[in-house]
Amino acid sequence: MSPSRRRSPAQPDALPLAQALTALTQRLSEGLAEGHAELLELVTPTTAELLHHWFGAEAVAARGNLNFHTGQRQALLNTVVAHEVLGAPSLPALYGRLELPAPLDLRPTHPKYCLKMATGTGKTWVLQALLVWQLLNKTDALTDGRDDPRFTRRFLVVAPGLIVYERLLDAFCGKRLPGSPTGARDFASADLARYAELFLPEARREAALAFVRHNVCRKEEIGLKTTGNGVLALCNWHALAEGEDSAPEDDTHAPEAPAHEVAQAVLPVAPGRATGNSLEVLDRRYARGNVLEHLASLPDLLVFNDEAHHIHELRREGEATEVEWQKSLTRIAAxxxxxxxxxxxxxxxxxxxxxxxxxxxxxxxxIVTDFDLKSAMRAGLVKSLVLDRRQEVGALPLTFKAERDDDGNPCLSSGQRTMLRAGLHKLRKLEADFARVETERRPKMLVVCEDTRVTPLVGQFLTVEGGLRDDEVMSVDSGKKAELGEKEWAQVRERLFDVDRRAAPRVIVSVLMLREGFDVNNICVIVPLRASAAQILLEQTIGRGLRLMWREPEYDELKRENRERIAQGQEPGNLLDILSVIEHPAFQSFYDDLMDDGLAGVSSDDSDATASTGDLMPVGLRPGFEAFDFAIPFIVQEADEHLHHAPLDIQTLPPFAGRTLAELQTLLGKGDRFISQDLQSGTLFGDYRVDGEVMSVSGYNDYLARLTRRIGQALGQPLPKGNKVASRVALPYLQLHTAELTGWLDDYIWQRLFATEFNPLADENWRVLLLQPVLDHLTKVFALALAEAVRAEPVGQTDVRERRLSEVTRLLVRESASVAVSKCIYSRLPYPTHSGGLERRFIHWAQADAAVLAFCKLSETRHTFARLRYVREDGMGAFYSPDFLVRTAQAIYWVETKAQQQLRHPDVVRKQAAALAWCERVNALPPEMRSELPWHYVLLGEDTAQAGQAQGGRLAQVLEAERLRPRPQAEHQGALW
Structure with a gap:
């Protein structure tokens, strides 16, 4: 792309509703991560609980990479604000409450929202999160005896066709069990079950998962299956249509019907197989009518329409017409x-x-939220788009449509053949390059044809001229489905959705059946043979290849560099998560628009000399690696070990700082509900809710009990089940007598929390304890105090398990950002390309020092077991990985390299204390349990490293001089044992 390309004129403001709602939502959600957003005061306590769980900083940090991204977050918040905060009963009313002029053609008399999200950005997760939001709110309302019309336990999820319908079944019911004759599914593989930690607070999971598991109705069960208090119905829209038993879902070619079929279509329907109207078919048609009647009879319903662009149709500007899908919904909504x-x-x-x-x-x-393809590309949430502009493709005449031979039969044009050859060339290059890095990464090519008569021609070309085997080419269209029958089609469908893990097929040929819902990750090459210039079809076609293939963090740097190069108008340096599209002139305006924004690049003939994986290279274990291996001891359990705490001196704990008690009381809101109160004890019973609360409790005693459990969870990490050594560090669970902790909490609240005597039972003062800042303060103060007061009394022998670095048999490193080494189990060690100078110097230093017998740079993504646990400054437990392990003749060192300005960061100090405590505990073991050497921890600052190297110092001497020495027990802040 030329940097001087002129940008096209900006389009007029097309999404005023989404823009106004996003602006309002962003203002209301300021401070949401810290728990003091205005939004939390405007929603129900149930919604506030969910928002804390989804977006609270503490919960987000605890889940690591399992979180909603920016686009999903905005979609969820915008919907909550539109439906719950603004509470508009219809779409025109929503425009009015945002003070926007409503379009003249708005007809719905019910709440209606459209979430515009790019393909591959997790729309299904947003759908399920919104279902959870509705379900929990309605459940709580029913429990309280309230009738809140905003929420429901009755859901209908509608797909445009069978491909998307199958994807929804996978998401809600789990994957099909291989070989099951009944089509049974494994619910444990369903999204809500697999990722329950993200979707649901722990106390809510069991009931919500039970609802989904037992209330799902497949399309043939709607209106027939008995469910509990609610329903979750899944279907494709054809199940709602009145009329034909089936409808073409995808393909553009519909040959003219023979005369006898036309006659049968207009004659009265009569049973009998000879007429194509068997009793089974008639029964299905009757049942379909019952489906509509059943859904229309429900008192309330929330409909999720997946791939909802099928619902609406505009024949000409200003005149909208409803398609059958929307007509059915209108009837249900009446x-x-x-x-x-x-x-x-x-x-x-x-x-x-x-x-x-x-x-x-x-x-x-x-449309209430807009997370478009450009935003997704900039965030690296989908593949980057690159156009293959080969010389022969650029010279093609505009003959992209199939031609006819002398007999009138279709045949591939020369342009189509050239595009197919270019696609195969790219595919073979990707296959060869990817296999050198990851043998299980199998790129695929998708060919999108103009109609069903062309698909067999493409398949024949690929096998005859392209050299592919028959099983390496898979043709998928509705005609194929009709030929095979349901049982055979089920096998094809299973093979189709499992292509990421299969070597064959290598090429998938389709018309439009796979334009949506075909959610696989390994489509890396797309050949669009369609001559239609409809942009919506192009976007849907490209969407099939947008999902990320290389998701691991170790590839992030290479992919980020690609995005930067593309934005600067350069060819990408590698093809990791690059979608190559064989260029089609009919779609030039779409390509130009993306290139103008620096979001699409081009690939020329010169790119053949560039490796698809850049300079990424696998590095395995070297011959004789055993001499350089490290065995890390983990104490699984000490026999009859007793952990206890020294009594806490409440008066030494810091009081709450910041707002005064009077200021905190103003945050509680108005209109609180009281259920009952024991006049003798003053204890509250029943459901007691206040605005701004963090948890729903039934009284002060219940609050103390929950706070006790919360602090215990912050300090403890359960052991793995059985005798298996966990893939991460296994630490003993911190035991504490809950009654004793509850007593300390009670004393602290009465005597010390607000630096004066505080009676939580007088005038309902205890309600301030529900506020997020107060709860965070209590958790932090007691978690840190208890960690410092821990005492251990081991008795008998200790059970120690070893994990060896050589369990990770291979690393992936960049040749340009790695160093060849000889005293390591691997032949090369990587270092960060950004701010990695200190680590690179350390590797050279260790390699040059004869006193260093072995060393290794730890990989956070591969050596996941080589981690230490510590207590963060906020009182929550966390893991971290030191940078290096180094062995000399005298000791083994954990080494953390840090820039000088980071040495005194509070969390760095706590990591030091935790690592020192780990070393002390391990060094108390018999020598044979710790490689016959003591273990030490070194925090090596950049200034110390530079000074040592400048003076010709040996690394082994510097490590021994800089290692942390044991301190008195009272100074072990941040340690967990």
Missing amino acids: GKGRRFVQIDFSATPYNDVGSGKHKRKVFFSH
Whole structure:
């Protein structure tokens, strides 16, 4: 791309609703991570609990990489604000409450929202999170005896076709069990079960998962299956349509029907197989009518429409028409008012209007959030797009449509053949390069044809001229489905959705059946043979290859460099998570728009000399690695070990700082509900809720009990089940007599919390303890105090398990950011390309020092067991990995290298204390349990390292001089044992 390319004129403001709602939501959610956003005061306590769990800083940090990304977060918050905070009973009312002029053609009389999210950015997770939000709120309302029309326990999830329907079954019911004759599914593989830690607070998981597991109705069960208090129905829209038993879902070619079929279509329906109207078919048609009647009879319903761009159709500008899908929804919604809610999901919620220079997009009027393809590309959440502009492709005449031979039969044009050859060339290069790094990474090519008559021609070309085997080419279209029958099609479908893990097929050929819902990760090459210039079809086609293939953190740096190069108009340096599209002139305007924003690049003939994986190279164990291996001892359990705490001196603990008690009481809100109160003890019973609360409790005693459990969870890490040594560090669970801790908490609250005597039972003062800042203070103060007061009394022998670095048999390193070494189990060690100078110097220093017998740079992503646990400054437990392990003849060292300005960071200090405590505990073991050497911890600052090297000092001497020495027990802040 030329840097001087002129940008196209900006489009007019097309999404005013989404923009206004996003601005409002961002203002209301300021401080949400810290727990003091205005939004938390405007939603129900149940929603506030969910928002704390989803977006609270503490919860987000605890889950690591398992969190909602920016686009998902905005979609969830915008929907909550629109539906719960603004509470508009209809779409026109929502425009009014945001003080926006409503479009003239708005007809819905119910709440209606469209979430515009790019393909591959996790729309299904947002759908399930919103379902959880509705389910928990409705459950709590029913428990309280309230009728809140905003929430429901009745859901309908509608897909445009069978491919998306199958994906939804996978998400809600789990993957199909291989070989099961009944099509049984493994619920443990369902999204809500696998990622329950993200979707649901722990106390809510069992009930919510039980609801999903027992209330799902497949399309053939709707209205027939008996469920509990609620329903979760899944279907494709054809199950809602009145009329034909089946409808073409995907393909553009519909040959003219023979005369006898036309006659049968208009004659009265009569049973009998000869007429194509068997009793089974008639029964299914009757049942379909019952499905609509059943859904229409429900008192409330929330409908999630997946890939909802199919719902709407614009024949000409200003005149909207409803398709059958929307007509069915309109019938179901009749009479429900605001108790019918429609939430649409689509990456392309618009219609193409006009033609030629006057062609433009008309977006749906109910879009409430916008996370488009460009935003997803900038965030690295989808593959980067690169156009293959080979010389022969650039010279193609515009013959991308299949031709006809002398007999009138279709045949591939020369342009189509050239594009297929270019795609195969790219695919083979990717296969060869990827295999050198990861043998199980199998790139695939997708060919999208113009109609079903062309797919067999493409398959024949790929096998005859392309040299592929028959099993390496898979053709998928609705005609194929009709030929095979349901049982055979189920096998094809299973093979299709498992292509990421299979060597074959290598190429998938389809018309439009796979334009959505085909959610695999390994599509790396797309050949669009369609001649249609409809942009929505192009976006849907490209969407099939956008999902990330290389998701591990070790590849992030290479992918980030690619995005930077593309933004600067350069070719990418590698093809990791690059989607190569064989360029088609009909879509040039779409490509130009992305390139103008620095989001799409080009690939020329010169790219053949560039490795698809850049300078990434695998490094395995060297011959004789045993001499340089490290055996890390982990104390699984000490026989009859007793952990106890010295009594806490409440008066030495710091009081709450910041707001005064009077200021805190103003944060509680108004209109609190009281259920009952024991006049003798003053203890509150029943459900007691206040605005701004962190947890729902039934009284002060219940609060103390929950706070005790919370602090215990912050300090403890359960052991793995059975005798298996965990893949991460296994630490003894911190035992504490809960009654004793509860007593200390009670004394502290009465005597010390607010630096004066505080009676939590007088005038309901205890309610301030529910506020997030107070709860955080209590957790932090007691977690740190208890960690410092821990005492251990081991009795008998200790059970020690060893984990060896050589368990990780291979690392992936960049040749340009790694150093060849000889005293390590690997032949090369990596260092960060950004701010990695200190680590690179350390590797050279260790390699040059004869006193260093062995060393290794630890990989956070591979050596996951070589981690130490510590207590963060906020009182929560966390893990971290030191940078190096070094062995000399005298000792073994954990080494953490740090820039000078970071040495006194509070968390760095706590890591030191935890590592020192670990070393002391291990050094108390018999020598044969710790490689016959003592273990030490070194925090090596940049100034110390530079001074040592400048003076010609030996690394072994510097490590011995800088190692941490044992301190008195009272100074072990941050240690967990």
